[in-house]
Amino acid sequence: MINRRLILVSNRLPFRITEKKGEIEFSPSSGGLVSSIKSYIQKTNSSPGSNKDNCPVWIGTSDIAEKKFKDRLQSGSIFYDDFELAPVFIPPSTKDKFYNGFCNNTIWPLFHYFPSYAKFSDNYYEQYVKANTIFCEKVLEMYKPNDIIWIHDYHLMLLPELLREHLPNATIGFFLHIPFPSFELFRLLPSKWRKEILNGLLGADLLGFHTNDYVQHFLKSIRQILGFENTLRIITTPDRSVTVDTFPISIDYYKFSKASTDSDTFNERNKIKKRLYDTKLIISVDRLDYAKGLINRLESFEFFLEKYSEHKRKVVYILLVVPSRDIITKYKETKREIEGLVSRINGKYGSIDWTPIVYQYKTLEFKKLLALYLAADVALITPMRDGMNLVAKEFVASRTDKRGVLILSETAGASSELGEAILVNPTDRGEIAGAIQQALSMPVEEQTTRNETMQKRLQEYDVMKWAEDFISQLLIRKEKQEKLKVKEVTTQIENQIIEHYSHSESRLIFLDYDGTLAPLARLPHLASPGGELISLLKTVGGDSKNEIVLISGRPMEVLKGWFEHLPVSLVAEHGAFYKQRGVDWRQTVPVNASWKPSIIPVLNLFTERCAGTFVEEKTLSLAWHYRNAEKELGFLRSRELINALVELSSHLDFQIIEGNKVIETRARGIDKGIAASLWLKKKQHDFVLAIGDDKTDEDLFKVIPTTQYSIRVGLTQSVAKYNFKQQKDVLSFLKKLQTRKQVTIENHITNNEVG
Numbered sequence: 001m002i003n004r005r006l007i008l009v010s011n012r013l014p015f016r017i018t019e020k021k022g023e024i025e026f027s028p029s030s031g032g033l034v035s036s037i038k039s040y041i042q043k044t045n046s047s048p049g050s051n052k053d054n055c056p057v058w059i060g061t062s063d064i065a066e067k068k069f070k071d072r073l074q075s076g077s078i079f080y081d082d083f084e085l086a087p088v089f090i091p092p093s094t095k096d097k098f099y100n101g102f103c104n105n106t107i108w109p110l111f112h113y114f115p116s117y118a119k120f121s122d123n124y125y126e127q128y129v130k131a132n133t134i135f136c137e138k139v140l141e142m143y144k145p146n147d148i149i150w151i152h153d154y155h156l157m158l159l160p161e162l163l164r165e166h167l168p169n170a171t172i173g174f175f176l177h178i179p180f181p182s183f184e185l186f187r188l189l190p191s192k193w194r195k196e197i198l199n200g201l202l203g204a205d206l207l208g209f210h211t212n213d214y215v216q217h218f219l220k221s222i223r224q225i226l227g228f229e230n231t232l233r234i235i236t237t238p239d240r241s242v243t244v245d246t247f248p249i250s251i252d253y254y255k256f257s258k259a260s261t262d263s264d265t266f267n268e269r270n271k272i273k274k275r276l277y278d279t280k281l282i283i284s285v286d287r288l289d290y291a292k293g294l295i296n297r298l299e300s301f302e303f304f305l306e307k308y309s310e311h312k313r314k315v316v317y318i319l320l321v322v323p324s325r326d327i328i329t330k331y332k333e334t335k336r337e338i339e340g341l342v343s344r345i346n347g348k349y350g351s352i353d354w355t356p357i358v359y360q361y362k363t364l365e366f367k368k369l370l371a372l373y374l375a376a377d378v379a380l381i382t383p384m385r386d387g388m389n390l391v392a393k394e395f396v397a398s399r400t401d402k403r404g405v406l407i408l409s410e411t412a413g414a415s416s417e418l419g420e421a422i423l424v425n426p427t428d429r430g431e432i433a434g435a436i437q438q439a440l441s442m443p444v445e446e447q448t449t450r451n452e453t454m455q456k457r458l459q460e461y462d463v464m465k466w467a468e469d470f471i472s473q474l475l476i477r478k479e480k481q482e483k484l485k486v487k488e489v490t491t492q493i494e495n496q497i498i499e500h501y502s503h504s505e506s507r508l509i510f511l512d513y514d515g516t517l518a519p520l521a522r523l524p525h526l527a528s529p530g531g532e533l534i535s536l537l538k539t540v541g542g543d544s545k546n547e548i549v550l551i552s553g554r555p556m557e558v559l560k561g562w563f564e565h566l567p568v569s570l571v572a573e574h575g576a577f578y579k580q581r582g583v584d585w586r587q588t589v590p591v592n593a594s595w596k597p598s599i600i601p602v603l604n605l606f607t608e609r610c611a612g613t614f615v616e617e618k619t620l621s622l623a624w625h626y627r628n629a630e631k632e633l634g635f636l637r638s639r640e641l642i643n644a645l646v647e648l649s650s651h652l653d654f655q656i657i658e659g660n661k662v663i664e665t666r667a668r669g670i671d672k673g674i675a676a677s678l679w680l681k682k683k684q685h686d687f688v689l690a691i692g693d694d695k696t697d698e699d700l701f702k703v704i705p706t707t708q709y710s711i712r713v714g715l716t717q718s719v720a721k722y723n724f725k726q727q728k729d730v731l732s733f734l735k736k737l738q739t740r741k742q743v744t745i746e747n748h749i750t751n752n753e754v755g
């Protein structure tokens with residue numbers, strides 16, 4: 001049970017807000033989001049609704065004038081339907097360019113794969129920034145420590161980061177209700193905007209998308225544009241980690257499944273059935289939008305009437321289009337086109353007693369909408385692109401009679417969960433016509449089986465579960481993120497480690513080489529150890545209580561040449577080979593290197609394509625270095641190389657590791673952690689320390705006991721306990737460790753002598 005307040009932020013407040021006789025009136029929303037949050041609050045709060053301090057806050061705009069709201073607000077906050085409502089007011093000059101401009105004339109078409117409809121206007125973007133800033137101010141005004149902030153949708157993609165700047169520790173989630181497009185489309189946004197949008201989103205702790213495809217598209221854009229790597233679905237930025245995951249939104253299943261038991265709804269359904277007599281009914285319900293595929297759908301229906309002419313006079317298509325954004329030119333044009341097509345098809349095929357398409361451009365009362373779902377034989381939902389599409393889910397859920405066939409576009413997010421529908425390509429008129437024919441003649445048993453399976457799935461993950469899942473994941477991720485936070489080594493921490501070191505008898509110290517003991521060099525051979533380091537290793541390694549392990553990605557030969565004469569043990573190739581002090585080299589675990597010949601040509605190709613890069617071949621790994629390439633090109637090629645390698649890694653036995661300006665491939669089953677465990681298991685040590693600077697050292701840090709010490713060089717997020725600011729801090733710390741020990745011993749001796 002958590003009793004943390006929830007702040008929801010969306011472009012619009014999710015209630016109907018009207019003005020009657022100068023007074024503002026609220027009426028309930030039929031949207032699933034409100035009921036899901038209410039259900040979540042009931043489940044998680046000990047006293048839902050009764051405690052106004054803890055009731056969820058909803059921040060958003062409304063069409064009611066600011067002055068009216070202000071009059072109402074003078075009497076305190078607005079509480080409605082168990083929510084505290086906090087209206088945001090965006091000046092008209094900003095609102096139009098923000099909402100109709102950037103949101104719906106740039107982002108919406110681009111994210112729905114209509115790039116040619118997208119307008120790229122600086123002024124639109126400026127107003128988008130401004131509107132997000134106004135939202136930010138409102139959230140800051142409402143925010144209380146410990147609140148959970150959940151931001152919704154493409155209107156507010158800059159808001160997470162704007163908030164993060166003011167509230168560095170806040171818990172912030174973001175959910176995108178529309179598709180996240182492939183990188184090739186996203187990159188069409190001007191550089192500044194696309195970077196700012198991605199950085200804006202990364203201000204959140206958890207980012208939710210409807211489908212795995214959208215998650216993958218987003219991760220690729222992050223890699224290509226910002227250069228931040230991800231491990232599975234966790235993105236590592238220089239100072240934080242952000243989780244990206246799939247949360248397919250759903251509906252209030254119960255509300256729709258009980259529809260048929262409501263007498264008004266059922267009477268309405270019967271009225272429709274009676275009017276149609278024995279004519280079959282096809283329905284569709286969409287907001288007016290070119291992305292909903294209405295034009296292709298109408299053409300497909302026409303094609304159906306032509307090709308399967310036996311259905312003429314035996315089928316009616318009710319096309320319900322809900323008014324939306326009709327001041328935007330493309331929407332106006334779509335409406336005109338729909339109306340032209342409807343009238344042409346009706347004119348061509350209709351007769352006095354039969355109109356093939358019944359077109360309505362309006363919003364239906366909720367019960368009438370349900371009646372339509374219940375009366376339909378076929379629901380024809382064929383968007384060109386749709387984040388999810390709730391109508392498809394609502395239709396299936398409402399059919400407790402298990403009848404009715406759903407035809408659904410494969411490009412709607414909902415198709416990932418509704419595989420028992422007849423899935424179609426929304427551009428393929430022949431396929432859609434065939435699907436209508438198949439649906440109209442589908443045996444009742446088959447309809448029942450398909451619907452039952454889909455209903456079960458929808459019931460299991462309804463919108464209540466969706467909200468619960470998102471919020472609980474957000475809290476879990478936040479907790480994990482805290483553990484990864486950068487914690488710089490302070491004098492106090494240094495002293496504590498030195499103190500522990502001084503009083504220990506058996507010490508194990510793992511030290512990475514490049515970037516840790518020596519600064520990173522332009523070329524690997526230029527980073528040879530200097531005299532100061534060699535003498536330090538001699539002293540520290542020469543202490544009989546110490547076992548020093550130099551653990552590096554370098555090949556055996558290099559480590560041999562540089563360190564074999566010193567009192568240290570060595571680990572080469574990220575753990576593939578090791579050499580215990582005074583003993584010969586050994587291979588850590590038997591692994592397979594048969595993948596190498598397939599990878600070498602790929603790396604060579606990238607070397608040819610990018611001047612200054614080179615391939616380093618080791619026994620069980622290959623490294624492509626791009627430190628000396630032109631910065632932008634090197635980075636771009638490194639992203640392309642990762643993508644090429646990711647594909648190959650699905651059928652070859654190697655893993656990809658991204659280091660500092662190097663992409664490395666190495667045999668699966670070896671890492672620095674596995675090698676370090678050999679030492680940790682061999683003997684009990686009362687002091688363990690590991691220092692490293694790179695991603696590959698994270699495996700090492702993970703195996704260091706929690707009571708001991710791990711330090712990552714650089715103020716980067718890490719599983720290591722602490723961070724050093726820079727490489728040169730390592731040597732000075734090692735020196736302090738050594739000297740302090742001597743000082744302590746000397747003091748001890750002196751004190752004894754005096755005593």
Ligand code: GDG
Nearest residue numbers: 177249287322362363364365366369386387388389390391
């Ligand atoms: C966006 C994404 C994603 C429709 N007509 C009437 C009416 N509706 C209700 C439906 C449904 C909702 O409106 C439409 O939801 P969709 O999901 O189909 O589409 P968008 O509005 O584009 O929503 C979409 C969604 O966000 C959620 O994340 O699925 O992909 O584009 O609930 O029932 N309701 C009433 N009368 C109508 O005439 N009462």
